[in-house]
Amino acid sequence: MKEPRLYDRQGNKDGEISSKHGNTLVRTLRKMYGHRFATGFADTDKLSEVLQKSPANFSLTQLRKDYAAGMLGVKIQMYS
Secondary structure, three states: OOOHHHHOOOOOOHHHHHHHHOOOEHHHHHHHHOOOOOOOOOOOOEHHHHHHHOHHHOOOHHHHHHHHOOOHHHHHHHHO
16 A cells, blocks of 8 residues: 555655665665765665655665666665
């Protein structure tokens, strides 16, 4: 079930990303996007926690591009 507050915002895919890949650890995403990804968060934090707390603290540009291209899940599996 989609949560309206996450999906009603036009152009915002963060809620969709979080629901599909929210359990991914920051450690895995840092392997993919570099050590500066989600600065200030622990390696053991989950993507869903990062998106909820402070999506402005790091760049989601490449993550969003990978998600839109259908490659985020593939990359997560490769780097896990």
